Structure formats: C-alpha cells, structure tokens
Amino acid sequence: MLDANLKTQLQAYLEKVTRPIEMVASLDDSAASNELLELLRTIESLSDKITLSTHGTDARKPSFALTTPGQSIHLRFAGIPLGHEFTSLVLALLQVGGHPSKAAPELLEQVKNLQGSYKFETYFSLSCQNCPDVVQALNLAAVLNPAIEHVAIDGALFQDEVEQRQVLSVPQVFLNGEPFASGRMDLEQIVAKLDTGAAARDADKLKAKAPFDVLVVGGGPAGAAAAIYAARKGIRTGVAAERFGGQVLDTMAIENFISVPETEGPKLAAALQQHVQAYDVDIMNLQRAEKLVPAGADGLIEVRFANGATLKSKTVVVATGARWRQMNVPGENEYRNKGVAYCPHCDGPLFKGKRVAVIGGGNSGVEAAIDLAGIVSHVTLLEFDGQLRADAVLQRALFSLPNVTVITSAQTTEVTGDGQKVNGLVYKDRRNGETQRIELEGIFVQIGLLPNSEWLKDTVQLSPRGEIEIDARGQTSVPGVFAAGDVTTVPYKQIVIAMGEGSKAALSAFDHLIRSSAPAQSKAA
Incomplete structure (x- = not known):
C-alpha cells in the first residue's frame, strides 16, 4: 500500500513523536477493512512508540481512533486516509504523539480555551484538495482541547450516511449533529465561528x-x-x-x-x-x-x-x-451544495453512478466533464455558444467518451429539485427557442469568473x-x-x-x- 520511499519518509517523520500513540481500529470483514488494517500495521511497524489494537467497537467500520495514554483525545478517521488525506493522517500521528503544531501560539491558546462540548463530523473525498485543511484543523483542535471531538469520514466509503444526511459537497462539517460549514476552512476560520467575540476583538x-x-x-x-x-x-x-x-x-x-x-x-x-x-x-x-x-x-x-x-x-x-461565476437562474442558490456544485475534483466522488450536467464548454468545463465521466453514470455538457471553446486536444478526449452528451446553443434557465436536492435542469435551445428538461442528480457550473x-x-x-x-x-x-x-x-x-x-x-x-x-x-x- 505504501511504497518503500513513502515508508522511509513516514518513518523519518515518526521519529519526531515524543509520547506513545495508540491506534484502535474498528473493523469488519470487508475489503476496505482489510486495506485499512494493512495500512495501520505498516504504520505500527515504523515506530516503537505506536501500538495497534483491532478491538474497537465504533459503529463506523472501517475506522480507527488515535489517542495517547493519560490524555483525553477524541480523534477518528472513518475510512482509509490516503490520497489528499494522507498528509492529514501523518499530521494527526505527530500531534497525538506530542509534536507541537506550527500554528500561531495565540490561535492554539484560543482553541484550548474554547468552552462547551463540540462533536465535529467532517465528510471528505480522497480527491478533494480543499478537504485536508478542514480535517487537519479539526484534528488539531481535538488534540488541543478534550471538549472537542472529531471524526473525518470518507463520503465515498460511507454512502448510506451521505445519502441520509444529504451530503452533496465536500468538505461538509456537522457540529453536534447539525450542519456547521461547507467548503475550505482553516483553524482560524473555524475558531472565529465558534468564538463569537473574536471578530470584535480582532477589529x-x-x-x-x-x-x-x-x-x-x-x-x-x-x-x-x-x-x-x-x-x-x-x-x-x-x-x-x-x-x-x-x-x-x-x-x-x-x-x-x-x-x-x-x-x-x-x-x-x-x-x-x-x-x-x-x-x-x-x-x-x-x-x-x-x-x-x-x-x-x-x-x-x-x-x-x-x-x-x-x-x-x-x-x-x-x-x-x-x-466562480454563477448561472443566476431560479433554483441555483436554493440547491447550492445540494446538487449544484462548482468543484468537480472535490464533489465528483459523491455522485458516483449518478447523472450529472456540466455547464460550460471552455477548458474548465470540458476538463470537468472528462474527469466526471470516469465516476458518474452519465455526463451532459451544456454550452451557451454554438460550439465548444475548449482546446482541441481536450475536445478530442471528450468526444471519445461513451457516457458524455454535448449540447450546444443551450441556455440553462432553471435548476429543479424536490426540496431536498437537485433532480434536473431546464434549458432553452437557442436555435429554435424550445424548452427541454434533463433529469439528473448533480450540476457542475464551470462558466468563468x-x-x-x-x-x-x-x-x-x-x-x-x-x-x-x-x-x-x-x-x-x-x-x-x-x-x-x-x-x-x-x-x-x-x-x-x-x-x-x-x-x-x-x-x-x-x-x-x-x-x-x-x-x-x-x-x-
């Protein structure tokens, strides 16, 4: 799972650990659990300060908690933190193991002084470049303050939860069971939302x-x-x-x-x-x-x-x-993060096996359609102009895909939904004025700045x-x-x-x- 070079790098990082780390895994008989177990055993073998237990009883399987004896730390990964989240795993190991954060001392002190009870759940995807900032910030908060709990959840691996909680964009954060924030946030931004007096003091x-x-x-x-x-x-x-x-x-x-x-x-x-x-x-x-x-x-x-x-x-x-420029049509704001998205890399995995549309035929739109075609069941690309504006090499790649439909001279006029999430869009054919409706579950807007x-x-x-x-x-x-x-x-x-x-x-x-x-x-x- 980890190649020799990555193992060597990780081992060097783990030499910075100053206190014991306990990894407690909750597993079942699935292939994902076996994959996670292999990863955790590899990590355990790289440091004598790390121990692994497979007797976890958490309902989310596969998952694992990171803690250290004598400290009240509530930090868990639900899923296999590779891809963009591998750095989050490494940082969590170091911080649980006593290595200090490089964040500003006054910010760290502000986190330690937060009063109350905070149970955070963050849904991420392994291809999301925005998610690690949120995961790493809340992991650090959980290490610093025993009143803060954090679970980082791979949405692609826990599809039932994603469907139940209507998670259609990542990173998506819940606090004490209620929606807290979506999109990229760092620790400073999260603390500003929690510490209501911070803005006035900052001003x-x-x-x-x-x-x-x-x-x-x-x-x-x-x-x-x-x-x-x-x-x-x-x-x-x-x-x-x-x-x-x-x-x-x-x-x-x-x-x-x-x-x-x-x-x-x-x-x-x-x-x-x-x-x-x-x-x-x-x-x-x-x-x-x-x-x-x-x-x-x-x-x-x-x-x-x-x-x-x-x-x-x-x-x-x-x-x-x-x-990102919005379409400014009825339903877009209502279903933003409920099927209307702007980052195919981040949110694409949440639409696995579903039907989506990409709005925009420039380089960004065509690249998005190509990427999404490998994840979703079908992509419909709609371009306002009479022809695509993307580079020729991208157009060739797009038209080679069997599950992509391209519609030009199409003006999107409405995003439709069932009150909870997107279920389609309406567009006007600019050549004859006729109105058409497409049934789908996601819309990715790529129409410029x-x-x-x-x-x-x-x-x-x-x-x-x-x-x-x-x-x-x-x-x-x-x-x-x-x-x-x-x-x-x-x-x-x-x-x-x-x-x-x-x-x-x-x-x-x-x-x-x-x-x-x-x-x-x-x-x-």
Missing part, C-alpha cells in the same frame, strides 16, 4: 494599527507578489485578505506555472504565504473589505472591513481576485463587466489606489500574469510614495 486590534505605506487588499498570487515587492523596498507593508491564497486554494492541478512543471493549488498557496512571511509584512487574515474611502486631508486612504475594523494607508493595492469588486462600485472606475479599470502601471481612477490580478481589466486570468501585475502595482505604489513625499522645488528667482 479593535486592527483599528489600533499605525497607517501603512502600502496596504494590499487580497492574498492571492497578485496580492502576495505585491506584498513581497513592497516589503523589499523597506516600507511598512500590510496584507488584509479574506483568505490568504485566494482562488488558488480551490485549484487542483497547476501545470503552466513557469519553471514548476506541476503543482497543486494548496501547495502553491502555502509557498506564497511562507514567502510573504519571510519579509516584514503584517498579514491580517479573515478580513473582508467592504468600503474604500479616498485620501482626505491627512493623505491617508481608508479601507473598512465587514467586522467593523478600519485600516489606513498612504497607498493601497487592490488584489481581491475573482470567484466574476471579479470581487462590488465593494468598490461607488469609488473606483469599473468596466461594464465589473473589473477595475487600470492603466499600464496598475493605477486606478483614485490617486494612490492601484490594482492587480483577476479583479482588473488585464486580459488572461492566469496565476503567472497575476503575480507580474501584483509586482508592477507594488512598484508603482512605491514610485507614487516617492513622488508624493518629495519636497516641492523652489521656483527660480
């Missing part, structure tokens, strides 16, 4: 900060590049981001980032944050900007945030990126598509406010382009600072 901290020379709003590739280039100039730099990493966190495979043949979004996002943290940059996460106020008499631009915080800066670089610029509508000049209009230097219509990346009018929304634009915007902001602070030259006598 007070931000209000007390001295003005920045450059304040970057957004933490994706453009924002990270802007922060690095500004900090390298030795000026006071801050980054306020709703989630550091931005849309890159939701990207599976990245194969066009120059000099890096292949990587994954979460890995790149982590590298971006590490690079920014190598400089003297004040990173303020979980901050959603709501209003920008141009510079007044004091020469400072003001940015106001959803939690009531306010930051001031001499210059601002807006790099708030973009998000929408700029995150609504908060600037009455302040900065925007294009008809909502993008921030900038010049060749990244300057917006407001003096001292620059912009970069997917939120702007720059064509071709690509990571490498966003990084270049972020760097340029920071250099332009620095140049603006120099020019605006230079003393006026006296006139010749």
